[in-house]
Amino acid sequence: MSVATESMTAISAETTSSTTHPFYWSVRREVWEHRSIYIAPLVVAGLVLLGFLIRIVHLPQTMSLLAQLKPNDQHMAVAMPFAVAAVAITVTGLIVAFFYCLGALYNERKDRSILFWKSLPVSNTTAVLSKAAIPFLVLPAILFAIIIAVHLIMLGVGSAALAATHGDAALLWNSWPFVRMAVVLLYGMVVMTLWYAPIYGWVLFVSSWARSMAILWAVLPPLGLCLAERIALDTRYLSDLLDYRVNGFVKAAFYFDPHAKEIGDPLGMLTPAQYLTTPGLWAGLVIGAGFLMAAIWLRRSREAI
Amino acid sequence: MACLEARGLRKTFGATTALDGIDLKIEEGRILGLIGPNGAGKSTLLNAALGLIPFEGELKVLGQDPWAARDSLMRDVCFIADVAVLPRWMRVWQALDYVQGVHPKFDRAKAEAFLAKTKIKKTSKVRELSKGMVTQLHLALVMAIDAKLLVLDEPTLGLDLLYRKQFYDTLLNDYFDHNRTIVVTTHQVEEIQQILTDMMFINNGRIVLDCSMEDFEARYVELTPRPESTAEARALKPINERQALGRSIMLFDRVPREKLAALGEVRTPNIADLFVAVMTGNSTQGAAA
Numbered sequence: 001m002s003v004a005t006e007s008m009t010a011i012s013a014e015t016t017s018s019t020t021h022p023f024y025w026s027v028r029r030e031v032w033e034h035r036s037i038y039i040a041p042l043v044v045a046g047l048v049l050l051g052f053l054i055r056i057v058h059l060p061q062t063m064s065l066l067a068q069l070k071p072n073d074q075h076m077a078v079a080m081p082f083a084v085a086a087v088a089i090t091v092t093g094l095i096v097a098f099f100y101c102l103g104a105l106y107n108e109r110k111d112r113s114i115l116f117w118k119s120l121p122v123s124n125t126t127a128v129l130s131k132a133a134i135p136f137l138v139l140p141a142i143l144f145a146i147i148i149a150v151h152l153i154m155l156g157v158g159s160a161a162l163a164a165t166h167g168d169a170a171l172l173w174n175s176w177p178f179v180r181m182a183v184v185l186l187y188g189m190v191v192m193t194l195w196y197a198p199i200y201g202w203v204l205f206v207s208s209w210a211r212s213m214a215i216l217w218a219v220l221p222p223l224g225l226c227l228a229e230r231i232a233l234d235t236r237y238l239s240d241l242l243d244y245r246v247n248g249f250v251k252a253a254f255y256f257d258p259h260a261k262e263i264g265d266p267l268g269m270l271t272p273a274q275y276l277t278t279p280g281l282w283a284g285l286v287i288g289a290g291f292l293m294a295a296i297w298l299r300r301s302r303e304a305i
Numbered sequence: 306m307a308c309l310e311a312r313g314l315r316k317t318f319g320a321t322t323a324l325d326g327i328d329l330k331i332e333e334g335r336i337l338g339l340i341g342p343n344g345a346g347k348s349t350l351l352n353a354a355l356g357l358i359p360f361e362g363e364l365k366v367l368g369q370d371p372w373a374a375r376d377s378l379m380r381d382v383c384f385i386a387d388v389a390v391l392p393r394w395m396r397v398w399q400a401l402d403y404v405q406g407v408h409p410k411f412d413r414a415k416a417e418a419f420l421a422k423t424k425i426k427k428t429s430k431v432r433e434l435s436k437g438m439v440t441q442l443h444l445a446l447v448m449a450i451d452a453k454l455l456v457l458d459e460p461t462l463g464l465d466l467l468y469r470k471q472f473y474d475t476l477l478n479d480y481f482d483h484n485r486t487i488v489v490t491t492h493q494v495e496e497i498q499q500i501l502t503d504m505m506f507i508n509n510g511r512i513v514l515d516c517s518m519e520d521f522e523a524r525y526v527e528l529t530p531r532p533e534s535t536a537e538a539r540a541l542k543p544i545n546e547r548q549a550l551g552r553s554i555m556l557f558d559r560v561p562r563e564k565l566a567a568l569g570e571v572r573t574p575n576i577a578d579l580f581v582a583v584m585t586g587n588s589t590q591g592a593a594a
Contacts, residue, residue, distance in 0.1 A: 033395075119385075
């Protein structure tokens with residue numbers, strides 16, 4: 001209830017002024033403070049590209065190896081580095097998101113800078129939502145942009161190398177249809193981020209609540225409960241639930257035909273209707289929102305530690 | 306409208322009572338010194354007034370309940386909680402950009418003009434600045450905000466004398482006017498005695514003394530009686546007596562100055578001496594006996 005009143009006063013206070021943009025500047029300040037948000041995925045992108053360039057040096061051998069494969073396997077082999085790049089950058093982003101959320105509402109209490117932030121007319125709602133914007137909006141956007149840039153560089157360098165060695169650049173573009181794969185990636189980024197709402201919410205909540213060792217509070221209770229269930233009841237509902245929360249979006253949002261003989265249109269893999277009607281998605285969003293509201297309430301009443 | 310008004314303000318932390326029924330009223334345009342020993346409840350009182358903690362009783366800051374309306378209140382209220390709360394990773398230009406971006410009453414030109422008088426570089430990170438420079442930066446940010454109430458909780462803790470003096474001089478000369486109100490707590494009482502218009506002693510969550518500086522000067526007299534007049538002076542019931550260099554120094558409350566002047570040397574006491582006298586209770590008349 002108090003959160004609701006606070007949000008309302010916050011909104012009335014912040015909309016009457018035309019010159020200030022508390023939410024925008026609060027997000028910007030998060031990016032200033034946490035430069036790992038873009039540096040870490042950029043470093044991984046650099047490593048992926050380095051690996052790719054080293055492979056390019058051996059292009060003639062690779063091409064002769066490829067020539068011995070069936071067309072479908074050829075496509076798979078060519079597409080593999082692109083997929084690896086996307087996965088590596090995304091996983092890096094998820095790790096960054098986890099540690100970002102862990103510190104977001106904890107560090108400001110630890111270093112007492114919360115007293116400075118609270119001396120400014122920025123509501124707790126704005127402050128917490130601007131921090132939540134990092135894993136929900138900023139990071140996915142940055143990851144998507146970096147992956148797209150990496151893919152473009154790989155396609156460009158690959159095409160040039162193939163042209164120089166009288167290879168067939170069409171194989172490259174057919175195996176990784178850039179525009180359609182970009183749509184798949186964007187879709188994947190969105191479905192994954194929404195699916196992870198309760199995870200981000202939980203970690204932000206722990207961050208606003210813990211007085212010390214936030215990482216243990218975030219990780220041990222879920223793992224401990226799973227373990228306790230397995231020992232006490234010899235069932236694994238909780239660990240299945242956890243597994244579903246981490247991996248479930250793939251099954252809900254994509255369809256991979258196990259009997260497909262050749263690679264079809266990648267857009268055919270997307271099942272947005274099925275994803276949007278998965279109860280797990282909506283349950284997760286509700287739980288995530290609940291954790292965020294709790295975090296707003298806690299930021300209001302918790303003092304510096 | 307009073308700038309800050311409390312009636313029966315209480316705050317407990319578990320079994321500890323931090324504020325035990327505070328009544329106070331601070332009018333606009335005053336500079337109030339809030340003075341008390343560690344753990345007296347000063348910071349709790351200020352935190353309640355700044356909307357940082359919930360409280361019991363009635364408390365209005367600029368007519369608003371600070372707990373319910375903190376966000377809008379912070380447009381008219383500024384505070385420096387203590388030194389070293391500016392985020393250490395932040396660069397000076399980022400601090401300017403951010404405050405400008407979120408505060409409707411921030412005058413960036415004013416902040417930059419103030420910073421130009423210091424050695425602070427805009428590209429420096431807060432962690433690279435000395436403690437004194439961090440305070441200068443914080444003061445630059447705060448003074449550029451057109452606020453009605455400024456709350457300073459130990460703003461000069463850990464600073465050397467030069468920075469402390471400069472801090473209060475700047476505050477008084479470049480910032481204070483009669484539309485603004487300043488509430489300050491500090492342990493360096495002597496240093497702010499000259500700038501205060503009011504003072505308040507607080508101990509164990511209660512207000513022990515609340516008076517304006519005019520009242521203070523009219524009420525309290527410090528007397529160093531001539532040796533032969535010591536007994537006569539003691540008969541006038543000083544609230545405190547201490548020994549210095551073999552002579553008694555007595556503090557009187559509401560005893561006419563002329564009457565005391567006949568017994569020896571009189572002067573206005575400093576707040577620190579009055580503070581000690583009030584805090585150590587009425588161990589007075591018999592102090593030398």
